Amino acid sequence: MQLLNYMQLYVEVAKTRNFRKAADTLGMSSSTLSRNIAALEKEIGVRLLHRSTRRVELTEAGQAYFNRCQSIVDEANVAHEALRGEALHPSGTLRISMPVDLAINYLAPLLADFAVAYPLIDFELEASSRRVDLLADPFDLAIRMGPAPAAPSTLVARQIALLERQLYAAPAYLDRAPPLDHPDDLAQHALCVAPGAMRDGWTLFNGAASSTVQVKTRFAMNSVGLSRALAAEGAGIAVLDSVIARDELASGRLRRVLPQWSLAPIQVHAITDTRLVSARTRLFVDFIKERLAARNSSG
Template sequence: MELLNYMRLFVEVARAKSFRRAADALNMPNSTVSRHIAELEKTIGLRLLNRSTRKVELTEAGEVYFRRCQSIVEEARIAHESLRDVAERPTGTLRVSMPADFATGYLAPVIADFEKTYPLIAFEFDLSPRPVDLQTEPFDLAIRLGPPPTAPSTLVARPIAVLQRYLYASPEYLRRAAPLTHPNDLDRHVVCIVEGAARLGQVARTFYRGDESVNVMVGTRFAMNSVALSRALAIQGVGLAVLDNVLALDDVTLGRLARVLPGWSLAPVQVHAVTETRLLPARARLFIDFLKVRLREP
């Protein structure tokens, strides 16, 4: 048990790259963490960490040991949490990274229902655009839009939803803009382009109608990395926005937006729950299952 505890401390220090930050996270004195890591290194007979006044880095042996310790510590934690599964009262803090637009546009009501169902679970959400490292950062899962990640190979991607995407514009924009009856007409229109790394310029887009597909180059004065902003600009009559039908539903109902090129759609976007391992704590498994059911409802 002592060795397992030392391994847990080592994993926390390796993730934080700091004895002090690890000690704060574990609510332990910094000197205790440092002493236990030194005892671990003495037991193993190898230096695991290179220490300096500015940072802590893994040695080559430490890299190997860290990869093995992560899974061992995680399995031990899950073994303890599995006892709570028996009582069907999962607890702990669910840590999720997800895109801000998707979180606010889709997941807010789902999360509200989930927390009512499981009142003992607490939540930490990271909505920053940066891609978190699930191997070294303490997240249970990440919600990602687009194709499943292929690297690193240890990641597990579970499909939870598919978003159908269409063009929308305000009635005001459509009244004053050039006729738009085919995707080829888009060269005379303003399209708000949403890319992961927003930049101006023409981008290729493929539109589908049944078995028919058309490739067009779309240019814009507005490039961004926010679907919510493209939707807001479309409502203001600035141009066209690519939105999924659920996100646009309220605006269409209220007459703020109208579907454009109703027979045509863009390629749908896949949504995945990505985890570093298949061994998940109860709170993460329940949350993923909850998302699958709710996001597939009409």
């Protein structure tokens, strides 16, 4: 049991490359953690870490040991959860990183419902466009929009939703802008979209038909909420999901343009650093996937 405890401590240090961060996550002092890692190195007779005042680096042996230990610790945690009834009564803190717009417009009501369904689970939430490092940052789960990450290869991505993408603009903008009857006409219009969204042009779909058009943006931003607000003010055309646009559509501030055409839906993934996740993480991913699918089928 002592060796397994050492492994758990070592895995946390190896993931964060920082004794203070690892100690905070483990709920112990940095000095106690350092002594335990030193005892582990002494017991196995191999140096696992290069320590400096700023950072901890893994030795070659330390990296190999980490690769083996991580799966062992994950399996032990899963077994421990099952033995103490965690799968039936999940508890503890669920740490999630997610994009701001997705969190506010989609996940907030689902989080509230999940919290009611599982009252013993607490949450630490980061709403940010920052791409967290699941191997170093203390998150159980990251929810991200776009293709599944290709690196590092240890990450596990599960697709949980497809979000539709349609074009919206304010009536005032459409009244003064050039005609917009076909996707080709978009080249003459002001767009409020993400800066990299037009790099290879846009392909729009109308049933089996498709049209690719080269477009350029006037307002480049990394916020769907801001693009919606600018479009509602008449600045240009935004790419939105109907859920994001619903309030402005209801009030008449936005109107769908080229209504027969849509861009390919955008993928949403739940990403973890291991397949052996805690019961609370597994339950949450299943919960939001089911709820998002129900929203799409009803919408």
